[in-house]
Amino acid sequence: xxxxFYLIAFLTCWIGAIAQTVTPSLKAGFGIEGELRANFYxxxxxSGNDDWFNMGTPGSGAFVIDTTGAASIVSRYASDPSFRQLxxxxxxxxxxxxxxxxxxLLDAIFIRxxxxxxxxxxxxxxxxxxxSPADWTCPVAQSVPDKNEILDMMVHVRRAGPNxxxxxxxxxxxxxxxxxxxxxxxxEMYQTDIYYDRATQRFYGYGPDAGHTSWKFDAAGxxxxxxxxxxxxxxxxxxxxxxxxxIWVNSASLSTTPVDFNWSGSxxxxxxxxxxxxxGILPKTAGNFYYGVExxxxxxxxPFSLVRGxxxxxxxxxxxxxxxxxxxxxxxxxxxxxxxxxxSCGMPFRRILVKSRASTSFTSALKDFVxxxxxxxxxxxxxxxxxxxxxxxxxxxxxxVTNPLSTSTYTWSTTDGxxxxxxxxxxxxxxxxxxxxxxxxxxxxxxxxxxxxxxVIFYNSNCFVLENKLLGxxxxxxxxxxxxxxxxxxxxxxxxxxxxxSVDGVNFVSVSKVFANRDEMxxxxxxxxxxxxxxxxxxxxxxxxxxxxxxxxxxSKTIRLFLGDNGKPGISIAxxxxxxxxxxxxxxxxxxxxQLFIYDGSGRLMxxxxxxxxxxxxxxxxxxxxxxxxxxxxxxxxxxENSYVEKMVLVK
Numbered sequence: 001x002x003x004x005f006y007l008i009a010f011l012t013c014w015i016g017a018i019a020q021t022v023t024p025s026l027k028a029g030f031g032i033e034g035e036l037r038a039n040f041y042x043x044x045x046x047s048g049n050d051d052w053f054n055m056g057t058p059g060s061g062a063f064v065i066d067t068t069g070a071a072s073i074v075s076r077y078a079s080d081p082s083f084r085q086l087x088x089x090x091x092x093x094x095x096x097x098x099x100x101x102x103x104x105l106l107d108a109i110f111i112r113x114x115x116x117x118x119x120x121x122x123x124x125x126x127x128x129x130x131x132s133p134a135d136w137t138c139p140v141a142q143s144v145p146d147k148n149e150i151l152d153m154m155v156h157v158r159r160a161g162p163n164x165x166x167x168x169x170x171x172x173x174x175x176x177x178x179x180x181x182x183x184x185x186x187x188e189m190y191q192t193d194i195y196y197d198r199a200t201q202r203f204y205g206y207g208p209d210a211g212h213t214s215w216k217f218d219a220a221g222x223x224x225x226x227x228x229x230x231x232x233x234x235x236x237x238x239x240x241x242x243x244x245x246x247i248w249v250n251s252a253s254l255s256t257t258p259v260d261f262n263w264s265g266s267x268x269x270x271x272x273x274x275x276x277x278x279x280g281i282l283p284k285t286a287g288n289f290y291y292g293v294e295x296x297x298x299x300x301x302x303p304f305s306l307v308r309g310x311x312x313x314x315x316x317x318x319x320x321x322x323x324x325x326x327x328x329x330x331x332x333x334x335x336x337x338x339x340x341x342x343x344s345c346g347m348p349f350r351r352i353l354v355k356s357r358a359s360t361s362f363t364s365a366l367k368d369f370v371x372x373x374x375x376x377x378x379x380x381x382x383x384x385x386x387x388x389x390x391x392x393x394x395x396x397x398x399x400x401v402t403n404p405l406s407t408s409t410y411t412w413s414t415t416d417g418x419x420x421x422x423x424x425x426x427x428x429x430x431x432x433x434x435x436x437x438x439x440x441x442x443x444x445x446x447x448x449x450x451x452x453x454x455x456v457i458f459y460n461s462n463c464f465v466l467e468n469k470l471l472g473x474x475x476x477x478x479x480x481x482x483x484x485x486x487x488x489x490x491x492x493x494x495x496x497x498x499x500x501x502s503v504d505g506v507n508f509v510s511v512s513k514v515f516a517n518r519d520e521m522x523x524x525x526x527x528x529x530x531x532x533x534x535x536x537x538x539x540x541x542x543x544x545x546x547x548x549x550x551x552x553x554x555x556s557k558t559i560r561l562f563l564g565d566n567g568k569p570g571i572s573i574a575x576x577x578x579x580x581x582x583x584x585x586x587x588x589x590x591x592x593x594x595q596l597f598i599y600d601g602s603g604r605l606m607x608x609x610x611x612x613x614x615x616x617x618x619x620x621x622x623x624x625x626x627x628x629x630x631x632x633x634x635x636x637x638x639x640x641e642n643s644y645v646e647k648m649v650l651v652k
Contacts, residue, residue: 001482025291028160028169029061029103032326033192034293036173036302038063043296050101052110052154052173053302062100064156066093066109066604069627070303077305077313084307085115089373091605092156096378098370098409098652099442106376108156109352113370115307120196122355122366129230130363131185132211133194133203133639141627146178148356149309153304153461155352155375155470156188157198157329162336167330172231174354175301177309179320182363183235184357187325189349190228193638195373197610203372204593210276212248221259229349230278231327233292234360243290243325245332246278246362247416254279261333268362278362281333289331295322306362313576350376369544372497374608379403379599380451381410381441382634382645385431385557396420397457399437400428402647403599403634408450411440417457435461453645456556458506473544474576474646476585482530482561486544486551487649488578489523496543502558508543523651525577532562570644571637577649582622590615595638598648606633624631626652 022035024042031041032048038051049060054063067090076083088335092108094100100247114120122142127136154173159166172187191213194205206211207228215227228248232243246266251274254263261281269277282288297319306314317332329335353373358365385399404427410426417435421428431437434457441451475484484499494516499510511527531541532540540563561572569592572585586594596609606628634649 004338018068026157027291027326028167030099030156030169030171030326031294032146032324033293034295034322034324035151035299035509036322037300043362044484046200050099050103052156058433059320060101062094063586064092064094064105065110067303068088071140073183074303074305074313076282077307081311084094084311084313087112087114095405095407096376100561103157104162104164104166106157106159108154109373109375110154110304111370111373112152112307113150113368115309115311115608120369121371127364127366128270128363129357129366130274133206134211135270136203136366136441138196138201139408140487142354144367145178145181146309147181147183148358150185150356150368150370151175151177151308151618152304152353153354153370156270156388157375166334167328168337170327170329171325172327172354173324175306175317175322176356179318180520182360184231184360185233185323186237186353186355186573187233188228188353188355189375190225190351190353190372191349192350192351193374194353194593195593195610196369196372197593197612207248207250209250212276214276215247215249215253215258217253217258219256222255223260225256225328226336231325232357232362233323233325235294235323241359242325242364243292244280245282245327245334246280247334248276249279251275251277260284266362273362277312282590284333287331289328291326294326295324296319317443337646350374374422374597374605377605378405378408378443378450379604379634380645381408382441382456382647383437384647385437385455385457396430396432398428399429399439399455401453401459401630405443407444407451407500409447410446411442413439413440414439426578431457462575470544470546470554470556473559474573475542475559475561476572477561477563477587478524478585480531480563482532482540482542484528484530484542484544485525485576486556487523487525488554490544493548493550495547495549497526498547500543500545501532502528502541502543504541508541509547523577525579539563554621567634568641569639571646572637573635573646573648576647577651578625578650580623580625582621582625582635582648584620584635584637585620586613586637586639588613588618590640592640595635596637599634599636600629600631 016552033042036052038061039049039057039613041049045057049061052065078128078245089111094105096107097397098105123137124141128427152175156171159168180395192205192207196203213227216225218224230246233243261283264280264282266280267277280587295317299317301315301317352375353371355369357368382402384402410427412429414437417431417437418433420430420432437455438452438454440449443450470488473486475482496516497514498510499512501511511530514526514528517524518521540561541558543558545553562622569589594613598607600606630651635646635648637644
């Protein structure tokens with residue numbers, strides 16, 4: 001039999017509240033029974049049950065975590081012990097808002113924590129819940145008790161049906177090093193883009209209210225702003241003894257009677273008398289809303305196996321080594337649709353941090369942590385046209401979303417151009433006029449706008465479009481000099497290239513001429529440099545005119561570069577296409593934290609990086625693209641308070 005967590009009911013200010021469940025459960029089609037296998041429930045094969053992974057049990061049940069590369073990772077564990085100490089993560093194998101088995105899947109993630117020398121550990125006794133993340137300290141040369149050491153964690157959010165009105169569920173799982181003694185864990189959810197920088201061993205990007213984002217209410221108790229959430233779980237030697245939901249509030253809000261939930265009576269900040277802190281909440285109506293079960297002995301540890309604290313690799317969990325919880329967010333009053341009502345794609349949080357504590361006290365010393373990591377962050381629309389100049393007698397151009405999500409709705413508009421396509425929705429359109437074209441992305445029909453992107457197409461009556469295939473054109477400024485890079489395929493009919501410069505993006509002059517290569521390579525890369533004069537706007541424009549042997553011509557897209565270190569911040573990739581390594585040029589106004597995300601064409605997050613960049617121009621070099629399919633990737637950078645997106649063409 002599986003070990004069952006007996007959840008102790010909370011003391012409440014109302015009669016009839018029931019929180020606990022005492023048996024393995026199947027909620028929203030997802031198994032909460034202390035194991036990872038789809039089509040398997042409570043020790044028996046059962047087709048149709050969704051879960052974290054699939055062990056090969058046949059049936060219609062789906063697994064939610066992307067298992068790409070699992071066999072390769074496990075194989076390398078066998079031959080390379082040092083590789084076992086490295087963390088990695090996998091996101092949901094379906095696009096956000098996919099309807100699978102008649103359930104709406106919002107997001108999921110699996111993370112393997114650091115092993116060996118770990119800087120994702122809190123200083124002994126120095127960091128506590130209720131404090132600002134600014135005050136947390138995380139030394140490298142420290143260990144935590146085995147019962148507090150997190151090995152893997154996973155989170156999944158879905159609705160119990162295909163509609164935004166169906167109940168919203170959050171499922172969480174943890175594997176730990178040792179099951180001896182009592183154990184205490186938190187799943188903390190943030191509204192801001194909080195992150196941890198391993199170089200400085202500090203947290204950044206936390207909220208404005210004593211390091212968090214507070215929930216706010218009007219006089220009638222309606223929520224006007226959602227804030228941070230925490231679920232605190234206490235485990236006995238063999239069972240989960242309690243699970244509590246809290247939200248971050250101003251202590252003055254405790255005198256308000258919320259419409260969506262009740263206060264439980266608990267409140268803890270950084271110290272006694274703190275203005276802000278975490279207050280416990282309970283649902284308005286009776287019924288179960290917390291579920292929890294732990295693994296029996298010899299439970300399958302998933303397709304990535306399990307790396308223990310001693311760096312050994314095992315394929316099964318011991319009894320209680322994997323713990324699983326489920327929370328009905330709608331029941332407890334934390335569903336964004338019912339809270340704010342206007343946005344069916346609203347999310348209750350943006351980042352998750354998983355932590356362990358020293359004791360049952362909510363404010364006891366924090367121990368190990370994983371994260372913070374992104375959640376509910378689908379790929380934002382990024383568009384490009386197959387030609388940025390409509391030439392001569394050929395007047396059509398296709399504009400497409402380079403990273404489309406099958407579950408998103410894309411709507412196109414223009415104020416001064418003309419869309420030739422019969423429909424203005426979809427991931428591409430055909431246009432036959434110069435103008436500015438905008439795509440608006442909704443995560444699903446009926447949602448508010450999630451992202452927009454814009455492309456401008458010009459017209460030149462004296463040129464003709466060739467069959468040249470321009471793979472990319474990019475540039476960057478360094479010490480007053482513009483460095484320009486482009487690549488072209490099937491260039492046997494190309495004669496030469498003119499690099500053209502403009503101060504206004506409309507009127508161009510030629511500044512450089514580059515002759516085409518004559519060998520038989522499929523892809524040719526080119527570069528040119530230019531030293532422009534200062535402009536009143538502090539920016540300059542470039543494009544490449546491609547002239548064929550017969551005299552006809554086509555144009556690249558137009559790019560804009562900022563002059564000098566005091567120009568506008570931004571990023572660029574050069575050279576682009578990328579072969580083996582990515583050189584990212586960064587212009588920053590002052591020293592800044594930068595977060596870098598690389599997405600593939602399906603919107604899957606392939607790589608993530610946090611670091612610090614100095615004032616002015618600097619560069620980052622990224623390598624290890626082996627195994628990545630050739631194609632177009634989106635590179636997103638969060639620089640200070642600004643966001644930038646560039647396209648990367650990977651050609652090996």
